[in-house]
Amino acid sequence: MEFFKAENINKNFSGFQALTDVTISIEKGQVFGLLGPNGAGKTTLIRIINQITAPDTGRVFIEGRPLRASDIYNIGYLPEERGLYKKMKVGEQALYLARLKGLDRHTALKRLKYWFKRFEIQDWWDKKLMELSKGMQQKIQFICTILHEPKLLIFDEPFSGFDPINTQILKEEILNLREKGATIIFSTHNMSSVEEICDHIALIHKSKKILDGNIFDVKNQYKPNIFDVVYKGNFTDIPRVLGNAYEIITHNENDRVNEMTIKHLNGANNSDLLMKIAPSVEIVSFNERIPSMNEVFINVVENHA
Numbered sequence: 001m002e003f004f005k006a007e008n009i010n011k012n013f014s015g016f017q018a019l020t021d022v023t024i025s026i027e028k029g030q031v032f033g034l035l036g037p038n039g040a041g042k043t044t045l046i047r048i049i050n051q052i053t054a055p056d057t058g059r060v061f062i063e064g065r066p067l068r069a070s071d072i073y074n075i076g077y078l079p080e081e082r083g084l085y086k087k088m089k090v091g092e093q094a095l096y097l098a099r100l101k102g103l104d105r106h107t108a109l110k111r112l113k114y115w116f117k118r119f120e121i122q123d124w125w126d127k128k129l130m131e132l133s134k135g136m137q138q139k140i141q142f143i144c145t146i147l148h149e150p151k152l153l154i155f156d157e158p159f160s161g162f163d164p165i166n167t168q169i170l171k172e173e174i175l176n177l178r179e180k181g182a183t184i185i186f187s188t189h190n191m192s193s194v195e196e197i198c199d200h201i202a203l204i205h206k207s208k209k210i211l212d213g214n215i216f217d218v219k220n221q222y223k224p225n226i227f228d229v230v231y232k233g234n235f236t237d238i239p240r241v242l243g244n245a246y247e248i249i250t251h252n253e254n255d256r257v258n259e260m261t262i263k264h265l266n267g268a269n270n271s272d273l274l275m276k277i278a279p280s281v282e283i284v285s286f287n288e289r290i291p292s293m294n295e296v297f298i299n300v301v302e303n304h305a
Contacts, residue, residue, distance in 0.1 A: 002064070003028035003183045004049075004152060009058035011044050018044040019055070020207040026185070026200070031178055033198035033215075034187040037301060040204045042187050043080070046154055049185070050077050062152065073102045076150035080157040080187075084129050084141055091116075091125035094144055101148035108147065115143045119169075134161035142170065146177060153177060154185045159193060171197055191294035201293075203300060210304050215293070222296045225264040226289045227273060230257050233281030241276050257284050 004026040011019040019041045026032045036042050047053045049060060051072065060067040062074065085093055091112070098108035116122050119139055129137055138161050146153065155174065159167045174197055178184055186198055194201060194215070201218060203211035211218065226249070235251060235258060242248070242262070249261040258281075264273060270288055277283070291299070 001028050002026070003030075003062070004185075005061040006045065006049065007059045007061065009045065009048060009055045009060075011041075011048065011053070011055050017207045019048075019204075022058075022204065022207075022209050024202045024209070024212070026183055028183055029178055029181055030199045031174070031184045031186055031197050033194045033201035034185055034204070035189075035191075035194065035201055035297065036204035041207045042204055043156070045204070046077070046079075046156060046185070046187065049152075049154065050075060073148065074151045076145040076148065076153045078141060078145040078153075078155045078158055080160065082137065082141055084137060084144070086130040087128055089125070090127050090129060090132070090140055093129065094140060094147070097144045098147050101150075103148055111147050111149075112143070115147065119143070135163065135166055138162060139166070142173075150182070152183050152185070154187070156187045157189070158186075159188070159190060167193075191292065191297055194293050203297065205301055205304050211296075211300050218296060219290055219293065222291050222299055224289055224291070225267045227262045227264070227270070228285075228287045228289065229260050229262060229277070230284040230286075231260070231277070231281040232257055232284060235260070235281075237280045238277060241280055242273075243276075246273070246276075 002025055006022065006024050009019050009022045022045060034042050048055050062071055094112055095108055121139060124132065158170060162170060174184060188194060198215055200214050202209055239248065245264065245266050247263045247265055249263055251260040274286060
């Protein structure tokens with residue numbers, strides 16, 4: 001079921017085209033990766049969703065109706081540029097921001113107590129933000145973002161400043177929020193994180209959406225049709241059985257097993273290749289090279305330079 005849609009969004013800043021006819025659609029409970037190089041237009045789109053700025057043309061919908069001012073209470077936004085008050089005490093600031101999002105004091109304190117205990121940061125309550133490391137500050141901002149339990153969460157580079165352990169903790173929390181029903185927009189340059197937590201992605205480049213799809217489908221769309229085969233047996237018959245539809249890129253013979261890399265020139269499926277070579281040799285392992293999201297990102301952006 002569609003939960004959010006930005007439709008035909010255009011935005012121009014004094015002659016600079018930030019977004020050109022961009023449309024994205026997000027299903028309820030989905031983690032949606034919003035990707036693109038620096039300056040592509042991602043932040044502008046996020047600011048339009050948050051009603052920080054307005055599109056020149058186009059419309060934004062949430063739960064099937066046009067976005068309205070009161071939806072700010074249904075959205076949680078963790079910006080890349082952190083916005084907490086460094087001289088305020090952590091607990092005082094978190095409570096203040098929770099009240100701004102519409103929570104009463106009792107509910108806010110109850111939820112803050114839960115999250116501070118969950119992150120094992122109870123001792124931080126009376127510390128000033130400036131006394132904490134960047135990663136610690138990031139945890140506080142994450143809590144402030146999700147405390148009012150919004151239906152739509154927007155995370156812009158949420159792992160910035162985190163070590164690998166805390167990054168993993170935050171990833172798990174984001175996935176837990178999805179399991180509880182939240183819909184999530186996840187903007188980052190970290191493609192490994194995209195592969196771990198995103199269901200669907202859209203790639204914006206030079207103000208335009210140039211790629212949109214399910215992670216699995218996108219990676220398969222850009223696969224190079226190259227296969228790595230480890231086998232036992234005689235190589236002699238393999239070029240003949242493969243014919244003109246295949247190119248043997250590399251071939252190495254070893255004492256125990258042999259290795260070869262094969263490219264299918266016409267992009268047929270795996271079983272076709274297996275059926276051709278299996279009668280001639282004993283296959284030890286067979287792997288198709290599937291591109292990483294980082295490889296897809298570079299490939300698509302370079303081809304739209």
